Amino acid sequence: MALPVNVEVVRKALKAGKTSKRKQALSAITKARQAQRLGLNEISAILYHASDVEKELFAASSFVRKAVYGRRMILFAPLYWSSFCVNNCLYCGFRHDNAYSKRIVLSEEEILNEVKILASRGYRRILLESGEDPTHNRIEYLCGLMRSVYALCDERGRPCIDRINVNIAATTIEHYRKLRAAGMGTYNLFQETYHQPTYEDVHPQGPKHNYVRQVTAHDRALKAGIGDVGLGVLWGLYDWRFEIIALIEHARYLERMFGIGPHTFSVPRLKPACGVDYIPPCPVSDEDLLHIVAILRIAVPYAGVVISTRESASLRRTSFLIGVSQTSAGSSTEVGGYAYPDGTRGSQFALEDHRGLEEVVRELLEDGFIPAFCTACEQRGRTGINFMRLAKTGFIGTLCNVNSLLALQQYVADGTSSGFVSKETAKLAEALIETELCITPPFVRVEIEKSLECIRGGTLARERYI
Numbered sequence: 001m002a003l004p005v006n007v008e009v010v011r012k013a014l015k016a017g018k019t020s021k022r023k024q025a026l027s028a029i030t031k032a033r034q035a036q037r038l039g040l041n042e043i044s045a046i047l048y049h050a051s052d053v054e055k056e057l058f059a060a061s062s063f064v065r066k067a068v069y070g071r072r073m074i075l076f077a078p079l080y081w082s083s084f085c086v087n088n089c090l091y092c093g094f095r096h097d098n099a100y101s102k103r104i105v106l107s108e109e110e111i112l113n114e115v116k117i118l119a120s121r122g123y124r125r126i127l128l129e130s131g132e133d134p135t136h137n138r139i140e141y142l143c144g145l146m147r148s149v150y151a152l153c154d155e156r157g158r159p160c161i162d163r164i165n166v167n168i169a170a171t172t173i174e175h176y177r178k179l180r181a182a183g184m185g186t187y188n189l190f191q192e193t194y195h196q197p198t199y200e201d202v203h204p205q206g207p208k209h210n211y212v213r214q215v216t217a218h219d220r221a222l223k224a225g226i227g228d229v230g231l232g233v234l235w236g237l238y239d240w241r242f243e244i245i246a247l248i249e250h251a252r253y254l255e256r257m258f259g260i261g262p263h264t265f266s267v268p269r270l271k272p273a274c275g276v277d278y279i280p281p282c283p284v285s286d287e288d289l290l291h292i293v294a295i296l297r298i299a300v301p302y303a304g305v306v307i308s309t310r311e312s313a314s315l316r317r318t319s320f321l322i323g324v325s326q327t328s329a330g331s332s333t334e335v336g337g338y339a340y341p342d343g344t345r346g347s348q349f350a351l352e353d354h355r356g357l358e359e360v361v362r363e364l365l366e367d368g369f370i371p372a373f374c375t376a377c378e379q380r381g382r383t384g385i386n387f388m389r390l391a392k393t394g395f396i397g398t399l400c401n402v403n404s405l406l407a408l409q410q411y412v413a414d415g416t417s418s419g420f421v422s423k424e425t426a427k428l429a430e431a432l433i434e435t436e437l438c439i440t441p442p443f444v445r446v447e448i449e450k451s452l453e454c455i456r457g458g459t460l461a462r463e464r465y466i
Contacts, residue, residue, distance in 0.1 A: 004215055004253040005194050009040070010245045017044025017241075025049035026056060032298035033060040035067070035394070040245055043299050047241045050291040061294035061323040064301050070397040072372040072404040073364055074304070074326040075357065076165070077118050078127045080335045081106045081145065083346060085131025087169075087206030089192075091234070091280075093273030093333075093348045094131040096206065100275025101346040104335040105136050111145050112152055117338040119152075119160035121330065121357050121420050122411045124373040124462075126161060127188070129348075132169035132208060139175045142168070143182035150183055158460050162375035165230075169208060170217035176224035185378055186263050187221045189214070190232035194246035198238045198281075215250075222258045227384030229254070230306070232266035236280030240288055248299050260384050264304040264326060265296050271310050271349040286315050290322060297323030302391035309353040313363075316353055320369065329353075329360035358425055361411070365428040370436075373411055376403035376465035402440075402448060403465045405433050409452050410461040 020041075028042035050057060082105040085094045093101055106114070118126060128146070130137050152160045166179060167188040179187070193199050196211045203209045218229045231250055233243045247265065255261040269289060270280040284292070289311070296305055307316055307324045309331040316327065332338055334345040353360075361371040376399065377387055390396040412429045415421025421429075433452070437445050451464035 003212065004219070004250050005246045006249070007194075007196075007246075010194075010242060010249060013040035013044045013245050014047075014241060016041040017046075017048045020045035020048060022049050022052050025053045029053060029056050029060045029298070032301075033063055035064075035301070038299055040249065043248060043295065044241070044245060046295055047244065047291075050295070051287070054291070057291070057294050057298075058322045061297040062321060064298050065323050065325060066397075068301050068391060068394050068397055069304070069325045070370070070401040070404075071368060072325070072370045072374065072400045073320060074125075074372045074374070075123070075329050075360070076125045076127055076326070077123050077357075078129050078167075078308075078328055078331055078333065079111075079114055079118065080129050080333060080337065080348065081111055081142070082130035082133070082137045083335045083348070084133040084136035085206075086133050087131070087208040088204055089206075089208065090202045090204070091237075091270055091273070091276060091278045093276055093346060095276065098273075098275040102344070103136075104345060106336055108145060108148055110336060110339070112148060114336065114338045115149050115152055115160060119154065120418065122361075122373065122415055123357065124161060124407065125163040125165065125185070125375055127165045127167055127328070129167045132206070137168075139171065139178055142166070143178050146179075146182040146184065156458060158458075162462055163378050167230075170213050171220075173220045173224045176221045176226055180224060180226050184226065186228040186230050187218075187226050188230035188232070188264070188266065189217050189221075190234060190266060190268070191215055191247075191250070192234040193237040194233070194243055194250070195238040202237060218250075218254060218262075219257070222254070222260060227260065228263035228387070229260075230264040230266060231262040232268065232306075234268055234270060235284040235289065235292065236270035236282055238282050240282065240284050240292060244292055244295060248296070251300050251303065260388055261300065262303050263387070264306050265300070266306040266308070267292055267296070268308055268310055271352075273349045274346060289315070290319060293319050293323045302388060302396075309351045310349065312352045313355060317363065317367070320364070320367065327360075330355065330357040358415070358421060362422075362425045362428060365425065365432055368432075370401060370404040370408060370432065371411070371429075372400070372404035372407055373461075374400065374403045374407040374465070375462060376400075376407075379462045379465050399466065401436065402444075403461075405436055405448065406451055406455060406461040406464055409433060409455045413456050413458075
């Protein structure tokens with residue numbers, strides 16, 4: 001069967017990039033800044049000259065990010081519900097043979113407690129994650145958990161969570177349909193590496209060993225009617241230049257086949273895990289990772305770029321400026337880690353940014369971003385092809401900025417009354433909202449102000465989204 005990624009096409013592009021000149025990389029960057037689609041050879045030229053054209057690359061990726069998504073930064077938290085896994089991925093703290101990993105499956109009561117903790121900090125979207133185990137981690141159980149989370153309300157009777165994204169192992173069309181019916185948002189699955197020999201080496205046992213099952217999973221998810229899918233690579237398993245061309249080729253394959261490209265790209269690097277003795281064979285430096293972020297941003301402008309708390313606060317801050325549009329904050333990679341943050345439950349991997357959500361929000365405000373808890377696209381049916389149409393034209397950014405202001409007002413209103421937002425952060429947020437209103441056309445401003453006032457009075461932002 002034909003696979004989503006043709007390795008020979010990837011290698012041909014890399015060969016062209018290796019013999020390219022700096023002026024070709026600069027020409028490609030200029031083209032991307034003018035909203036023109038880049039060919040794989042052009043992307044490859046940028047790869048091989050990234051250090052030499054870094055200033056121009058970062059300026060272009062920042063420009064494209066603002067043109068498509070404005071200044072909003074989506075915030076979310078991962079929530080691990082099971083560490084049971086039948087796979088033996090060499091790099092993972094949840095690997096089957098890791099005696100250091102305490103195996104836990106959260107009960108519905110425990111999951112809801114975790115969600116209450118996250119909601120009490122201001123989160124409106126979560127990412128449910130687990131290992132792969134058909135006995136302990138059944139799809140039916142996950143679907144039931146999702147329904148219970150969506151039904152969870154605060155003391156004022158308002159829903160606590162607006163969107164649940166899911167990151168679980170590749171599965172069947174039937175299972176994807178069940179997840180869709182339960183209200184799953186984006187389905188995230190990372191290929192880990194597109195280099196098949198390396199993939200099979202680092203996944204020696206378990207169903208994940210099957211490269212074809214992994215690389216075709218997004219096809220099955222889209223065939224099942226899921227509108228948004230997320231792609232990613234675990235940077236460090238193989239040459240990052242090969243991986244990024246393959247990742248972009250995968251995105252373009254999905255566009256050709258389904259009319260829907262990836263909703264997001266994630267850029268996780270290999271990190272240490274307790275009980276795991278694995279050294280990345282192709283380590284990716286901080287400089288390389290920032291180049292990856294920038295190149296993904298200009299090569300596939302409509303896709304969100306996601307960075308996690310695996311990375312340091314300083315690197316994350318730089319990545320926000322050059323292309324990242326979604327990020328986790330205040331994260332735990334332990335099962336039940338929000339209720340029991342003592343580090344005794346065994347994490348999937350180590351984190352570097354341990355700041356809480358409020359601190360990250362304050363930094364974003366200081367840097368001129370709109371910290372976004374917005375789920376307007378999901379609430380208004382802008383997913384799948386509908387989202388692609390708006391994102392490709394750049395119109396999505398206008399909606400993002402307005403709706404993000406409404407969501408930010410809810411974060412401030414709830415946070416000041418409950419105590420999870422400081423006066424300093426609230427002041428910065430209110431100032432940003434006022435600044436944005438001042439540059440909004442008068443007829444639009446009147447409606448936004450009405451919505452902001454409703455939200456200050458306790459109305460959920462999602463009821464006022466446009």
